[in-house]
Amino acid sequence: MALVLIGLNHRTAPVNVRERLSVPEAKLPEVVRSLHAIEGVDGAALVSTCNRVEAIISSRTEDVITKVVDWLAMQGGSDRESLENHLYILRHVDVVKHLCRVASGLDSMIIGEPQIGGQVRSAFQAAQDLGALDGLLQQVYAQTMRVAKRVRTDTALGEHAVSIPFAAVELAKKIFGDLKGLQVLLLGAGEMGELTAEHLHKQSVKQVFVANRSFNRAVELAERFHGSAVQFDSIEENLATCDIVIASTAAPHYVIEPDQVRRALDARRNRNLFLIDLSVPRNINPDVAGIEGAYLYNVDDLQHVADANLELRQHKAKDAEQIVVREVEDFRKRLVAQDAVPTIVELQQRLETIRAAELEKCLRKLGPITAEQRLAIDLLTMQMVNKILHYPILQLKDVSDEPDRESLRNTIRKIFGLRA
Amino acid sequence: MNFDATDTIYIALALYALGTLTVLVSLIGKSMRLQHSALVIMIVGFGVHTMWIGTICARTGHPPITNLPETAAFLSWTIFAVELALWIRYRVYAAAFFVYPLVLLLLVVTAVVGEPFAGLPPELRSTLFTSHILLTILGVAGLMIGLAFTVLANAQDKALRSKQRGRLWEWIPSLNVCKVLSYRSLAIGFSVYTIGLITGVMWSYRTNAGPMDLRVKQVGAVVAWMFFAALLQTYISGGYRGRRTILISAGAFVAIIISIMGIARV
Numbered sequence: 001m002a003l004v005l006i007g008l009n010h011r012t013a014p015v016n017v018r019e020r021l022s023v024p025e026a027k028l029p030e031v032v033r034s035l036h037a038i039e040g041v042d043g044a045a046l047v048s049t050c051n052r053v054e055a056i057i058s059s060r061t062e063d064v065i066t067k068v069v070d071w072l073a074m075q076g077g078s079d080r081e082s083l084e085n086h087l088y089i090l091r092h093v094d095v096v097k098h099l100c101r102v103a104s105g106l107d108s109m110i111i112g113e114p115q116i117g118g119q120v121r122s123a124f125q126a127a128q129d130l131g132a133l134d135g136l137l138q139q140v141y142a143q144t145m146r147v148a149k150r151v152r153t154d155t156a157l158g159e160h161a162v163s164i165p166f167a168a169v170e171l172a173k174k175i176f177g178d179l180k181g182l183q184v185l186l187l188g189a190g191e192m193g194e195l196t197a198e199h200l201h202k203q204s205v206k207q208v209f210v211a212n213r214s215f216n217r218a219v220e221l222a223e224r225f226h227g228s229a230v231q232f233d234s235i236e237e238n239l240a241t242c243d244i245v246i247a248s249t250a251a252p253h254y255v256i257e258p259d260q261v262r263r264a265l266d267a268r269r270n271r272n273l274f275l276i277d278l279s280v281p282r283n284i285n286p287d288v289a290g291i292e293g294a295y296l297y298n299v300d301d302l303q304h305v306a307d308a309n310l311e312l313r314q315h316k317a318k319d320a321e322q323i324v325v326r327e328v329e330d331f332r333k334r335l336v337a338q339d340a341v342p343t344i345v346e347l348q349q350r351l352e353t354i355r356a357a358e359l360e361k362c363l364r365k366l367g368p369i370t371a372e373q374r375l376a377i378d379l380l381t382m383q384m385v386n387k388i389l390h391y392p393i394l395q396l397k398d399v400s401d402e403p404d405r406e407s408l409r410n411t412i413r414k415i416f417g418l419r420a
Numbered sequence: 421m422n423f424d425a426t427d428t429i430y431i432a433l434a435l436y437a438l439g440t441l442t443v444l445v446s447l448i449g450k451s452m453r454l455q456h457s458a459l460v461i462m463i464v465g466f467g468v469h470t471m472w473i474g475t476i477c478a479r480t481g482h483p484p485i486t487n488l489p490e491t492a493a494f495l496s497w498t499i500f501a502v503e504l505a506l507w508i509r510y511r512v513y514a515a516a517f518f519v520y521p522l523v524l525l526l527l528v529v530t531a532v533v534g535e536p537f538a539g540l541p542p543e544l545r546s547t548l549f550t551s552h553i554l555l556t557i558l559g560v561a562g563l564m565i566g567l568a569f570t571v572l573a574n575a576q577d578k579a580l581r582s583k584q585r586g587r588l589w590e591w592i593p594s595l596n597v598c599k600v601l602s603y604r605s606l607a608i609g610f611s612v613y614t615i616g617l618i619t620g621v622m623w624s625y626r627t628n629a630g631p632m633d634l635r636v637k638q639v640g641a642v643v644a645w646m647f648f649a650a651l652l653q654t655y656i657s658g659g660y661r662g663r664r665t666i667l668i669s670a671g672a673f674v675a676i677i678i679s680i681m682g683i684a685r686v
Contacts, residue, residue: 154453156590175580177594272595295580304583 002062003136005095006069006087007047007054010109013086020076023048028126031075036132038071040064043134045127045141047102049119051109054102056095058136065089093335096140097328103148105158106320112157112313117148139335147327154323155316160309165196167305168276168297169203172244175274175295179203184227185242186210187235187255189217192278192299193248194224200244201225209238213249239264239273246276247283256284258291265293276302336405340396343409346418347392351385392416426479428472429493433527435465436496440520447517447587455513455591462500462520469497469527482545485553489530492680496526498561506565506601514591518568526680548623555616556641560676562609563648569602570651570669603655610648617645640679647672 008018023031023046035055036044043058055068069087073080090098098107103120105112124141127133133141151157161170169179176182182205186197189212197208208227211234212218218229230238239245239260249255256275265273277284277298289296297305359381363374392412413419439462446454473494476484484490503519506512572588576595579586592598620641651668 154451156452171580173594174576175595177596289581297583301583308585 002059002064003057003092003095003140004059004062004065004068005054005056005090005098006065006072007052008083008086008088009052009054009107012088017076017078017083017086018051018053020078021048021053021072022050023053023075025122028123029130032127032130032132035068035071036127036130038064038067040067043127043137044132045124045137047120047123049116052102056099056137056140058134062091093328093332096143096331097324099140099144100147100151100324100328101321103144104151104320104324105148106151106317106324110162111310111317112160114152114158117145117152120148121145139331143327143331147324150327151320151323155320157313157316157320160312162306162310162313164192164278164299164302164306165199167302167309168196168246169199170309171295171297171302171305172200172203172274175272176243179205181206182243183241184208184244184246185230185235185238186221186225187232187245187247187283188212188249188251188279189214189221190248190250190278193246194221196246196248196276196278197221197225200246201227205244209242211235211238236260236264240267242273243271244274244276245284246278248278249283250279251283252281254283254285256288258285258287261288261291261294265291268293278302337397340409343413343418344393344396347389347396347412347416350416350418351389355381355385426472426475428468428475429527429530432465432469432472433524433531435461435468436520436524436527439465440524443516443520447591450587450590452513455516458516458520459507462516462523463504466497466500466504469493469500473497482550483554485550485557487533488681489533491553491557492526492533493530495557495560495680496523496530498557499523499526499564502561502565502605506605510593510597510601512569512572512593512597512601514572514588514593515565515568517588517591518571519565522564522568529681546623546626548619548626552616552619552623555612555619557616559609559611559613559616560680562605563613563644563672563676564609566602566605566609566651567669567673569598569605570665573598573602574666599655603652606648606652606655610645610652613645613648617641636681637679640675644672644675644679647675 008021010018028046028048032044032046035041035046035057038044040059040061041057041064042060045056047054047056053072055072057064057068069084070080072087073083076083099120101107103117105114105116108116124133124137124144128138128141161167172179172182179200180203184197184200184205184207186193186208189210197210201208208222208225209230210218210222210225210227211230211232212221213232215229215231218232222229235255239256240263245256247255261273261275265271271293273294275284275288275294275296277296280299282298284296284298286296286298288294359378362377363369369377395408396412439458442454442458442461446452446458473484476490480486484494499519500523503515503523506515572592573595575586575588576592576598579589579592580595647668651665651672654665654668
């Protein structure tokens with residue numbers, strides 16, 4: 001049984017090629033059905049994200065590869081030759097390794113990005129729902145998701161933010177833990193500030209207050225976060241009630257001074273205050289960082305956090321790669337052992353049939369013999385058959401990674417006259 | 421060689437040693453898998469430790485509280501029980517780096533000192549005395565866990581302030597969780613410990629017609645109580661953080677250890 005993956009990704013194909021092949025979620029069942037309908041395809045699944053399109057198929061022959069490439073070219077509305085320059089074709093255990101890496105986020109543009117695991121799961125689940133996964137692909141699916149889960153659990157690969165807004169959210173969690181119930185104050189309407197507030201809003205913070213020199217703009221932004229607009233002059237009052245402050249104004253001077261923060265912390269009964277200064281020139285006096293209970297991060301600090309996290313992810317990716325290699329090797333051994341079972345069973349049945357028939361003939365020729373004698377002959381023939389089968393079975397069960405395993409199996413089948 | 425049921429303490433000790441070693445290696449290798457393994461080993465050790473305590477209770481008819489090794493073993497067991505309860509509730513991994521070695525250290529005291537088990541003398545067979553010992557030990561366990569979380573809160577505060585993540589960064593929960601757990605453990609531990617001390621004084625009055633002797637154990641216990649009171653006051657007043665908190669915590673820890681070591685025989 002051949003397992004093949006044919007696809008392209010952000011490294012092999014530019015966006016204008018990827019976008020032509022990309023399949024919207026709503027159309028996925030129809031496209032998978034059409035892939036599964038190709039003659040010779042036993043099982044099929046299609047992973048389609050903004051960075052990759054990959055067809056995973058199982059088939060009895062490799063001849064089907066050409067047909068699938070043609071099918072992909074047809075899907076993308078391009079000619080086969082130009083598409084082939086962007087395609088990679090993986091076989092057997094390399095397919096499993098690739099899928100495990102993809103689902104773990106190791107093959108992503110940003111290492112460890114968490115969405116891809118869910119996207120791979122959805123792709124296989126869609127194929128499963130359509131009945132397009134055969135036994136082999138079901139095993140591949142289970143193994144892929146198992147490895148992805150193990151990588152995330154054991155290495156926490158995707159847990160560290162690698163962008164400034166996410167780094168701010170990560171730090172907020174390090175200070176406050178659960179962000180639910182917290183209040184956020186956004187000062188100004190800078191792009192990075194908006195993005196950070198949006199990420200915090202997605203973490204289900206209790207409320208976002210927006211203060212801007214232009215009150216109308218503040219109202220507009222507050223609506224986006226289902227929050228409230230406040231007057232820019234009332235910053236100090238809001239410092240006392242808000243837990244996270246994002247400063248992102250175009251003001252050329254400080255808008256928050258240490259005394260304001262001290263008074264706010266007194267009013268907060270020393271509950272911590274996280275201040276994020278995303279503006280250049282800075283909006284929060286850096287002396288605020290020295291006040292107990294106040295944690296101040298400017299844009300450089302957050303960039304350092306993001307850079308350190310990226311480095312950490314790259315370090316963890318090495319551990320993750322090792323996990324993938326070990327798991328894929330285990331899977332390969334299981335597959336080899338599984339593939340050998342029908343041949344071993346047939347081989348044993350075949351020789352047992354010969355033994356039984358020859359024994360019967362021999363007994364007829366011998367005439368009457370005692371039960372003990374019959375038992376001795378029976379035992380002798382059984383031992384002979386077992387000894388003859390010993391090395392062929394050993395070879396069939398050998399799970400070492402040899403490329404000519406299939407031909408060895410076929411040779412044994414041929415020698416012993418088993419069905420092709 | 422005959423194996424007695426009370427020898428299970430050595431099995432528990434070996435398991436705690438292995439668990440502690442594993443957790444320290446996990447810190448160096450930053451391996452979550454090793455952390456989980458350490459926890460499992462410690463839980464098995466805790467199970468064996470529980471069997472040992474059960475055996476002592478069955479044989480002597482009272483909890484293992486009559487001498488230093490017994491008390492140390494019982495305190496070690498209680499500290500791990502509190503740590504386990506907090507782990508189940510909050511999934512805090514970093515406390516293990518402080519709690520496991522402490523649990524091991526206390527059981528090492530038991531194994532090294534190794535006094536024979538004894539029944540309680542008649543004058544000590546009172547509910548008041550047993551309550552005093554049990555409450556004090558439970559209180560100390562809470563206070564020790566509170567100290568561990570105070571240290572963690574301080575480490576987290578320093579890391580956030582310096583913008584340099586330390587080795588413990590990934591293992592420590594949020595600053596807020598550390599502070600809440602520290603405060604709750606200290607508050608509950610302090611209350612129970614105080615009641616434990618009061619019952620001790622009451623028992624002393626009843627048996628000796630006086631407040632209590634002023635030996636190392638008693639002085640250490642009272643000094644520790646004062647340190648913990650000061651620590652709790654810094655939390656309540658919102659003055660927690662920084663060098664002062666750590667100094668008070670260190671003083672409290674030393675006083676408690678002196679007090680425990682001062683237990684020769686009750």
